[in-house]
Amino acid sequence: MSQLHTQDASPESLGAARARCSPASAALRSAVRGFALFMHVSGLNAVRRRLSKALLGPRLIVLAYHRVNDFASDTSRYTVSPAQLDAQLAHIRKAYRVISFAQALQMRAEPQRAADAAIITFDDGYRDNYTCAAPILRKHGLGACFFLPADCIVSAADQGEAQAAPDHLARMTSEQAKALYDMGFELGAHTRSHPYLLQLPPDAAREEIVGSRQELEQRLGVAIPYFAYPGGKKGVHYSAELARTAAEVFEVCCTTTRGRNSIRTMDTLEVRRICVQSWWSLFHFARELEGTFDLLGRLPALWQ
Numbered sequence: 001m002s003q004l005h006t007q008d009a010s011p012e013s014l015g016a017a018r019a020r021c022s023p024a025s026a027a028l029r030s031a032v033r034g035f036a037l038f039m040h041v042s043g044l045n046a047v048r049r050r051l052s053k054a055l056l057g058p059r060l061i062v063l064a065y066h067r068v069n070d071f072a073s074d075t076s077r078y079t080v081s082p083a084q085l086d087a088q089l090a091h092i093r094k095a096y097r098v099i100s101f102a103q104a105l106q107m108r109a110e111p112q113r114a115a116d117a118a119i120i121t122f123d124d125g126y127r128d129n130y131t132c133a134a135p136i137l138r139k140h141g142l143g144a145c146f147f148l149p150a151d152c153i154v155s156a157a158d159q160g161e162a163q164a165a166p167d168h169l170a171r172m173t174s175e176q177a178k179a180l181y182d183m184g185f186e187l188g189a190h191t192r193s194h195p196y197l198l199q200l201p202p203d204a205a206r207e208e209i210v211g212s213r214q215e216l217e218q219r220l221g222v223a224i225p226y227f228a229y230p231g232g233k234k235g236v237h238y239s240a241e242l243a244r245t246a247a248e249v250f251e252v253c254c255t256t257t258r259g260r261n262s263i264r265t266m267d268t269l270e271v272r273r274i275c276v277q278s279w280w281s282l283f284h285f286a287r288e289l290e291g292t293f294d295l296l297g298r299l300p301a302l303w304q
C-alpha cells in the first residue's frame with residue numbers, strides 16, 4: 001500500500017494548518033495583504049502591469065490547487081472550500097481566457113498571436129477533485145488538468161484499505177479519473193508514488209517518472225502527456241538532470257516555482273505555477289494572478 005493511502009504525504013500540506021497559523025506567519029500575511037492593497041490603491045500595480053506586458057509580452061498563469069472540501073478535519077492551507085473555488089473560477093472566467101495545455105503548446109508555437117491566458121491544475125488525485133471541484137469547473141464551463149500519482153489511482157474494486165483513509169485524503173478511483181477525461185478534462189502524471197525525486201537513487205527516480213506515464217496510460221487507456229514534479233522546487237525536489245528525463249517522456253512539466261510564465265520565453269518543461277491557499281481573499285487571489293507579488297521576486301515566500 002502506498003504511503004499516500006495512509007497519510008497525507010503531500011509536501012504542500014504537511015505541517016500546514018488551514019484554520020490557524022503562527023504569530024509570525026499571521027504577521028507576514030498581514031504585511032502581504034497590506035502590500036497588495038497599497039500597490040492596488042496607489043496605482044503602482046497598473047503601472048507595473050503595463051511595464052511587465054511591454055517587456056515580457058503575454059503571460060500564461062498556471063494555478064495549482066490541491067483539495068477542495070469543507071471537512072473540518074482538513075487543516076491544510078492548500079485546501080480551499082467549494083465556495084472559494086466557485087468565486088475564484090468566476091473571477092478567472094471574467095478576467096482571463098482559460099485554456100488547456102494542448103492549447104498552450106499551440107500558443108507557444110505561435111507566440112505572435114498569443115494573449116494572456118490561464119490554466120487550472122489540481123495535484124495529487126484527491127477524490128474531492130472529482131466529487132467537488134469537477135462539478136464547479138463544469139458549472140463555469142472551464143477545463144483543468146489533474147495530475148495523478150499513478151500508484152494511488154486504482155479501480156474502486158482494488159482500493160481496499162485506501163478507503164479507510166480519512167475522507168479528505170481519499171483518492172479518486174481510476175474509473176473517476178477516466179470519467180474526468182471523458183468529460184474533456186486533461187490528465188497528467190505526478191510520478192508513481194509521490195516521492196521527492198531528489199531523495200531517490202537515479203534509477204528509482206527515473207522509474208517514478210517514466211513508469212508513471214506507462215502505468216496511467218495502461219490503466220486508463222488514454223494519453224498522459226503532462227507531468228508535475230512532487231514538491232515541485234528545483235534543487236530541492238528535482239534536478240536539471242531529472243528535468244531532462246521528464247523531457248524525454250512528457251510534453252509539459254509543471255513545477256511549484258511561484259510566478260507567471262512569459263508565453264514568449266517560457267520553458268514548457270519547467271512551468272511556473274501559483275499554488276492557491278485557503279487564507280487568500282478573492283482580492284488577494286486576483287492580485288496573485290495579476291503578478292502583484294512578482295516584485296517580491298525570490299524572497300522566501302512564506303505565504304506561498
Ligand SMILES: [Zn+2]
Nearest residue numbers: 123124230231
Ligand atoms: Zn503533489
